[in-house]
Amino acid sequence: MLRIDVAERPNWKTLAHELGFHFHTIEGEPYWKESAYYQFTLDQIERDIEAPTEELHEMCMELVDRVCHSNALMQRLALPEFMWDSIHDSWVSGQPHLYGRMDFAYSGQGHAKLLELNYDTPTSLYEAGFFQWVWLEQAIQQGIIPRHADQYNSIQERLINAMAHIDDRLDGAALYFSCIKNNQEERATVHYLQDVAVQAGLKAPFIYMEDIGCRADSDYFVDLDNQPIKALFKLYPWEELADDGFGDKIPILGTHWFEPPWKAILSNKGILPLLWEHFKDHPNLLPAYFEERNPAPLTPGWVRKPFFSREGSNIELLTPDGQHEAVDGPYTDSPWIHQAYQPMPRFGQHHALIGSWVVGDRACGIGVREDVGRITKDSSCFVPHAIV
């Protein structure tokens, strides 16, 4: 694994705008960066990323099954009791999920270590699945990278297959798509998923989360025309849905959710200590524990993370030699876990994080994010990769 400086495609910003990638620059800071790419060997991809991703995914599915059959584990993950039936029923009836992303610390040598799962509201999907692929094809064409270069990326193709699978099983073949207002990046990610759904043959209308309605005479949530929403994709986390004003209506109404309620188990960092308990010493796992009620101060070599957190918020770490780093944030109202500190590989000034995508039950691609700090945040840049 190498970080290689290369020329940018001269026209890429124009192309980005033509292709709907308006958040390539966020608040004046570059987000998409193609002045370098990360280079992998095929072995590194297949042996160290793809195979462990599929294995870890199967371990997660095994744990979901355990949690679904145990009230004690539901409780341990702080899942609200009124959601337990929905979680259980969505799992035992086999409601499919769409996708997830595992974040790995991996330097090109040794085992990739799982830092966390983003299995409910993963983003950076468009960049990884589409724009990165366009970069590779054009970079080859323009002589920027070798002609025999390849990329680990069948993300979009798999998404279309997964959507087609869902399409076959949905009433009326309509899947609504939703996210909150006033977030350009999330709207774009949802727009991309709508695009994929349309390519798979689905009807894919959009509604903002805030506009979803609830009527006493409807067995489903309703859209702005008061028509039933039979199936809904939400880029909005389960713990918030459950906590919101309509949360208690979710188990009552017939609307199918994507991701399904059982994803609440995996969107929760409590899954990390559970994985460690059940698959102790697995080479791709880091030691992780639930925080005790009156925790001692963080000791060197450990990271403290809240159960529910996004974009690196509220993460605090102490390196083995005592350096302290922390990101503030709003997620202070949930339990915490402790996870062993794993140094992020450094390429020059950059710490690189590998996001490994799972669509359906298949590992199918990666996206690399880099940051000058040790904690990957929403400001971290997306850098393309190639297999050479």
Add this chain to the structure above:
Amino acid sequence: MANHDQTPHLPRRKRSARLSLAMMGASAFGLTACGQPEQTTDVSFDSPRSYQSVDECVAADVYTRSACEEAYEASIKEVPRFSTLEACEAEHGEGACVAPNEEQAQAATGSSSGSWFMPAMMGYMVGNMMSRSSGGATSRGLYQEPVYRNRQNQGNWNTATNQASQRINQRQQSMRTSAMQNRQAATQRRGFGSRSSARGGWGS
């Protein structure tokens, strides 16, 4: 996991051959590994072509018979093999698997006795896939790899969850009835996401 063989000698391509956007962006967009570049881009790549059989490939008069045969043989070798029909169907779906015919067994293993099963091939590809092979002919079997694994829990979730919600409906009917009296048929909104301005976004 089933015991399918991977053929080590073929260059495996880890990326999709073609992607497109249907509605996002300024105009419909398609980048393909194909001869015709579409709209917004000047990128073009060689097109792999797909055929049902060697005869069809030859009849198309694009490749020589030996290129057609070579590609067919290579794609057969790439097809996952299973020792039982059940194992194959568990991966690829009911009715999606067949025993190889003599010619296929010969091409795949060099032995005409095929005591194994494979997903039924819908065709195979011949073409210059980028610059991956010097001779020009590489190949890829076209068969549907399922996105989802078969699990114990697989059922008709659409029906099943409706039944589940009906059960819950019954249990909570009294609660709903009283709520109904209060609200008549008005639609409530802003029941989701109203606290989100505090946090800005949810992607991770």
